[in-house]
Amino acid sequence: MSNKEAVRRLIVLISNYKKTIAVIMICLVVSTGLNLCVPLLSSRIMDDGFIGGNKTLLIQLVLCSFAVYMICSAINLLKEKMRIDISAKIQYLLSERSFSHLMKMNVSFFRNKNYAEIFDNINVDISNMTSIADESVFFVFTQAFSMTGGIVGLFILDYRMTILVLLFIPIKCVIMKYFAKKRKQLIDSFIYENQKYAGWFGDTVGGIREVKLFGIFDDKHKEFSDKQMRVINSQKKVNMLSQWNSTTDTILVRILTTLIYVVGANMVFNMQLSVGNVFAFITYSAYVTGPISAILNIGYLLSGIIPSTKRYYEFMELAEENDNADAVIFPQCGDVELKNISFSYDKKKMVLKDVSLLIPKGSKVAFIGKNGSGKSTIIDLLLRMYEPTEGSLLLSGNNIWDMPLGKYRNMFSVVSQEIYLFNDTIRNNICLYRQVEDKKIFDICESCGLGDFITKVSLDYCVGQNGTKISGGQKQKIALARALLHDRPIVIFDEATSSTDEYSEQQINSLLHTKFIDKTVIVVTHRTNILNEMDQIVELEDGRIVKKR
Ligand SMILES: Nc1ncnc2c1ncn2[C@@H]1O[C@H](COP(=O)(O)OP(=O)(O)OP(=O)(O)O)[C@@H](O)[C@H]1O
Ligand SMILES: [Mg+2]
Numbered sequence: 190m191s192n193k194e195a196v197r198r199l200i201v202l203i204s205n206y207k208k209t210i211a212v213i214m215i216c217l218v219v220s221t222g223l224n225l226c227v228p229l230l231s232s233r234i235m236d237d238g239f240i241g242g243n244k245t246l247l248i249q250l251v252l253c254s255f256a257v258y259m260i261c262s263a264i265n266l267l268k269e270k271m272r273i274d275i276s277a278k279i280q281y282l283l284s285e286r287s288f289s290h291l292m293k294m295n296v297s298f299f300r301n302k303n304y305a306e307i308f309d310n311i312n313v314d315i316s317n318m319t320s321i322a323d324e325s326v327f328f329v330f331t332q333a334f335s336m337t338g339g340i341v342g343l344f345i346l347d348y349r350m351t352i353l354v355l356l357f358i359p360i361k362c363v364i365m366k367y368f369a370k371k372r373k374q375l376i377d378s379f380i381y382e383n384q385k386y387a388g389w390f391g392d393t394v395g396g397i398r399e400v401k402l403f404g405i406f407d408d409k410h411k412e413f414s415d416k417q418m419r420v421i422n423s424q425k426k427v428n429m430l431s432q433w434n435s436t437t438d439t440i441l442v443r444i445l446t447t448l449i450y451v452v453g454a455n456m457v458f459n460m461q462l463s464v465g466n467v468f469a470f471i472t473y474s475a476y477v478t479g480p481i482s483a484i485l486n487i488g489y490l491l492s493g494i495i496p497s498t499k500r501y502y503e504f505m506e507l508a509e510e511n512d513n514a515d516a517v518i519f520p521q522c523g524d525v526e527l528k529n530i531s532f533s534y535d536k537k538k539m540v541l542k543d544v545s546l547l548i549p550k551g552s553k554v555a556f557i558g559k560n561g562s563g564k565s566t567i568i569d570l571l572l573r574m575y576e577p578t579e580g581s582l583l584l585s586g587n588n589i590w591d592m593p594l595g596k597y598r599n600m601f602s603v604v605s606q607e608i609y610l611f612n613d614t615i616r617n618n619i620c621l622y623r624q625v626e627d628k629k630i631f632d633i634c635e636s637c638g639l640g641d642f643i644t645k646v647s648l649d650y651c652v653g654q655n656g657t658k659i660s661g662g663q664k665q666k667i668a669l670a671r672a673l674l675h676d677r678p679i680v681i682f683d684e685a686t687s688s689t690d691e692y693s694e695q696q697i698n699s700l701l702h703t704k705f706i707d708k709t710v711i712v713v714t715h716r717t718n719i720l721n722e723m724d725q726i727v728e729l730e731d732g733r734i735v736k737k738r
Contacts, residue, residue: 192373195498196491199321205282206275210327216268217331220261230254269324276322283315286505293509296574297534305391310384310500317497320490329487332480339476346470347462350452354474357445358481364441365485368434369492375430376496379423386416427493434489442478446471510573512594520597522678523585524549525571525709530580532563532570540566542732543580548725553701553710555720558729564713565606567729568683571711572601602672604685606713608664610656616648619670633673636700637666638693661688669697673704680705683713698722 203210230250238247291307320326343351393400393409400409453467525548532541541563548554556564569575570582573594582589589597610618619630627648634643642663656664665688672680686694694716701710701722712719720726728736 190499190503192495192499195495195502198502199318199491199494199498202279202282202318203275203321206278209271209275213268213271213327214330216264216271217327218334220264220268221331221334223257223261223264226257227254230257272322272324272327276319279322280315280319283318283501284311287311287315287501290505290507290509293512295508295510296569298507303388303391303395305394306384306388309387310504313380313383314497314501314504317494318501321494323490325483326487326490329483332483335476336480336484339473339480342473343470343477346466346473347456350449350456350462350470353448353452354445354477357441357478361438361441361481361485364437365434365488368430368437369488372427372430372434372489373492373495375423375427376493379420379427380496380500382416382419382423386420389416434486438482438486442475442482445474445478449474510594511576511590513591514593514595516591516593518587518591520587520589520592520600521585522550522600522709524583525679525711526583526586527567527570528581528583530567530570530577530582532566532575532578534566534575536578539578540732541570541577544729544732544734545580546725546727546734546737548709548711550709551707552724553705553712553722554725554727555712555714555723556727556729557714557720558735562729563732564729565683566732568603568605568681568711568713571681572603573597600677601679601681602675602677603681604665604668604672604683605681606683608656608668610652610659610664610667612651612654614649614651615643615646615667618652618667619648619674621671621675623674625674630670630674633670634666636696636704637669637673638689638696639663639666639670642666662690662693665689666693666697673700677708679709679711681711681713684715685712686714686716686719694718 230253234247234250234254237243238250291311340351340355343354389412393412400406449467449471453462453470456462457464457467527544527546530541530544531539533539544563544567546554556567558564566575570577571589573589576590584592584597584600616627616630619625619633630648631640631643634640650658652659652664652667656667659667665685669682669685672682686697689697695718698719701719712723714720726736726738727734
């Protein structure tokens with residue numbers, strides 16, 4: 190994405206709040222105007238009130254200046270409230286869009302990224318982008334008014350010296366361009382280092398048990414120092430550049446004032462200008478140089494926001510799942526058919542090669558085979574997590590990709606190889622936002638071999654982050670109970686009983702003759718007990734079907 194496009198998107202973003210921004214601008218202009226009256230009032234208090242000895246006028250003027258102050262404060266509060274509202278709305282809008290997008294993205298996006306990295310990237314970008322509604326940005330626009338007034342004043346005093354002041358503009362432009370370019374580079378590098386650090390941090394915390402068990406704290410600490418120092422150093426460079434920018438600005442203004450003194454003095458000696466005019470000129474030139482710096486610094490400010498804007502919108506443009514929501518072919522429970530399926534994750538190595546298989550409605554099929562032979566990949570293709578590279582997948586004779594995704598996935602109850610439990614109660618992990626009576630949940634838990642455990646801890650027991658407060662077998666049983674409760678026509682078990690004890694395994698296998706008797710059941714397993722209960726056993730080797738029974 191180009192810088193121009195990023196700026197355009199920022200403008201579109203902020204223009205959602207045009208009306209509020211207009212009111213903010215009016216507030217700013219009114220309060221700036223009122224503030225300009227204060228020196229006038231002060232001089233009258235001094236001249237007519239104190240020196241002129243007019244007590245009544247003095248009190249009136251003091252009250253008047255107090256009223257101006259109060260009105261300005263009220264306007265300022267109102268303006269800030271509106272600005273903070275815009276800022277909050279932008280933050281919510283960007284967060285909500287990115288969250289919805291994230292939930293709909295292809296699973297392949299999550300292969301190389303951990304949650305800390307994703308969360309940190311989104312937060313950094315949104316917080317940078319929200320600064321487009323910072324006070325300083327709005328303030329800049331009002332500066333244009335005082336600048337115009339200042340330039341008019343300067344011309345009236347002396348047009349030759351005005352040209353000297355206006356020469357300041359191109360010089361400042363060139364300098365600002367240099368600093369803005371440099372800042373963009375530094376922010377780019379900061380974002381890059383911070384992203385790497387956040388990814389590493391999430392990865393390390395995720396592997397905390399390995400850090401402890403293999404005693405690799407010192408090595409991880411070394412990595413931490415290296416990565417954190419890179420982040421801090423790039424942040425330091427950004428901060429230092431801001432200092433350089435403001436110092437250069439001050440020096441430039443000083444050079445200009447010195448020049449005005451020198452040229453002005455010359456003109457005074459040549460009787461072309463009065464001393465008073467020179468001093469008035471210096472005061473007016475400050476009305477011009479200050480706003481010019483503020484206005485041109487917008488470029489500098491934007492240079493810090495653009496890298497985040499680009500990264501945010503590039504992320505938002507990453508592919509979402511093809512959900513085919515408007516499709517008219519509704520999934521109906523029937524035979525599942527894999528027709529000459531080939532698949533590769535990386536477009537290089539084929540993981541499935543010409544796999545064909547018919548799974549009749551209500552039948553039970555087991556996939557067996559060595560690790561890495563492609564069993565879970567077949568399941569993921571069936572669940573539309575990935576699209577086959579070649580071949581087609583049919584349900585009741587219809588291509589599964591022609592159906593609305595949500596409705597299609599509702600045909601499946603899945604206990605996957607990598608079960609995830611939310612950091613919530615057992616009840617909520619099983620029901621997943623459905624209202625179900627406790628009696629029904631208890632019965633299902635009982636049939637999954639969880640009865641004793643639930644009686645001991647209750648359904649309100651919190652399982653911890655991804656079920657860390659329960660055992661591996663209990664976790665699998667909760668996932669199984671979840672699949673049973675959601676009662677869908679096709680049931681998939683990928684290593685669903687790999688951690689359960691022998692008694693529980695038999696109990697779970699017996700469900701095939703009871704609760705799952707009418708369902709299509711697809712099992713991936715390394716265990717042999719269940720194979721006798723199956724209508725078909727499909728053995729995979731290196732992505733090919735080598736045996737069917
Ligand atoms: N997300 C992925 N990206 C790239 N390659 C992958 C990915 N997931 C799996 N693979 C590769 O695809 C092949 C098949 O993996 P798959 O998970 O389907 O095997 P599996 O038969 O389920 O093995 P296991 O019995 O160990 O569960 C393996 O060689 C694996 O390395
Ligand atoms: Mg697997």
